[in-house]
Amino acid sequence: SVVNLGLKSIARELNAGVSEMQWVIDAYNVVYATLLLTGGTLGDIYGRRRIFLLGITLFTAGTIVCALAPNAVVLIAGRAISGLGAAFALPMSLVLLTLAYPRREERAHAMGIWASCNGLAFIIGPTFGGWLVDSVGWRSIFYMSLPACAAALFLTLYAIEESTEPEGRRLDLPGQVLAIFALGGFAFAAIEGSHWGWTTPLFAVLAAATFAAVAFVWVEARTPGPLLPLSLLSQPVFSAALAVAGLMTFGMYALLFIMPLYFQTIRSATPFIAGLELLPMSVSFVVVSQLVGYLTNNLGPRIVMAAGMACMGFGALAIAFISENTSLVCIALALFVVGIGLGLNTAPLNGVAVAAVPPARSGTASGVLNTARMVGATMGVAVLGSVF
Numbered sequence: 001s002v003v004n005l006g007l008k009s010i011a012r013e014l015n016a017g018v019s020e021m022q023w024v025i026d027a028y029n030v031v032y033a034t035l036l037l038t039g040g041t042l043g044d045i046y047g048r049r050r051i052f053l054l055g056i057t058l059f060t061a062g063t064i065v066c067a068l069a070p071n072a073v074v075l076i077a078g079r080a081i082s083g084l085g086a087a088f089a090l091p092m093s094l095v096l097l098t099l100a101y102p103r104r105e106e107r108a109h110a111m112g113i114w115a116s117c118n119g120l121a122f123i124i125g126p127t128f129g130g131w132l133v134d135s136v137g138w139r140s141i142f143y144m145s146l147p148a149c150a151a152a153l154f155l156t157l158y159a160i161e162e163s164t165e166p167e168g169r170r171l172d173l174p175g176q177v178l179a180i181f182a183l184g185g186f187a188f189a190a191i192e193g194s195h196w197g198w199t200t201p202l203f204a205v206l207a208a209a210t211f212a213a214v215a216f217v218w219v220e221a222r223t224p225g226p227l228l229p230l231s232l233l234s235q236p237v238f239s240a241a242l243a244v245a246g247l248m249t250f251g252m253y254a255l256l257f258i259m260p261l262y263f264q265t266i267r268s269a270t271p272f273i274a275g276l277e278l279l280p281m282s283v284s285f286v287v288v289s290q291l292v293g294y295l296t297n298n299l300g301p302r303i304v305m306a307a308g309m310a311c312m313g314f315g316a317l318a319i320a321f322i323s324e325n326t327s328l329v330c331i332a333l334a335l336f337v338v339g340i341g342l343g344l345n346t347a348p349l350n351g352v353a354v355a356a357v358p359p360a361r362s363g364t365a366s367g368v369l370n371t372a373r374m375v376g377a378t379m380g381v382a383v384l385g386s387v388f
Helices: 007-014 018-046 048-068 072-100 104-135 146-159 173-196 200-222 230-234 236-266 271-299 301-320 328-355 359-387
Strands: none
Touching: 007 018, 007 072, 007 236, 018 048, 018 072, 018 173, 018 236, 018 359, 048 072, 048 146, 072 104, 072 359, 104 271, 173 200, 173 359, 200 230, 230 236, 230 359, 236 271, 236 301, 236 328, 236 359, 271 301, 271 328, 301 328, 328 359
């Protein structure tokens, strides 16, 4: 989340425009979204520990490239490498925790700590990260990630045992390539449309992305080990969960991209102050996430998730009317409401999606749901960033 706060400083130092800044965010998102399912498959075939180590190593390498980047092109390449590392590491982290804690009570505690790290990141990023951008410079946010990467590598080598489960798993290379072309093509057209103008080359990219998307569906319907089992989409509850996941991150990541630029460019805030002004969304997200289990048990996921989407919608609508002179209290209240919506939706989503499919497909369902989240994030930054 801190990279969003560094965008104005990055743009100034590297002489980059809005479209380049969109790619700084979306190079990570596109690679992460399209390779997330493949990362899980590689871990099952070649070893979860091995792929997790590869993911952390790639993430570290990408972070170093970003820290040393002399121009926007190299920075974007570094972000893509980091996204590749995340696509390998993130799915494996949950599998490794599941294997490390076979007892249900211990595993629930470990998963709770894992989930809390997400909320903690959304508080540390805008505050400590914003202070770093302010006082040391934007490159420091990448350098400061390196000790954590080194610790993760050491602890993995020291504490985690190898495990594989290759039976029945295979790589769907045609599906993987088509997914990259489809999502990458749509993101490219959305981001570069305002820069190039909607001319013949852009329409050619859109046509190619559409063809890749149609071909992806055709291939997935016929391959014995598909990247995306289309049969899952026939479950209405599962499809609804995917829609909620995609729409939620479409709005959230676009807000995280646009609001720091609004605070810094229009309100002349420093990165640290801009980070503090984003805190209402982070704090309400974390607090509500701790309460949502109780609410879901008593009200059911349908009411909780519908209320979550309503909160996000009302918060986004309020933000649509802000101007240069809008009270920061009003903006904070709108962001606070958006954070409530995020908190109400994030935890129940996975439970709803997994419960809607057969137990044998629960891992795949979770992976597809996370992919939907990242597809929404990618297109949110691409489309709404271009509108901005």
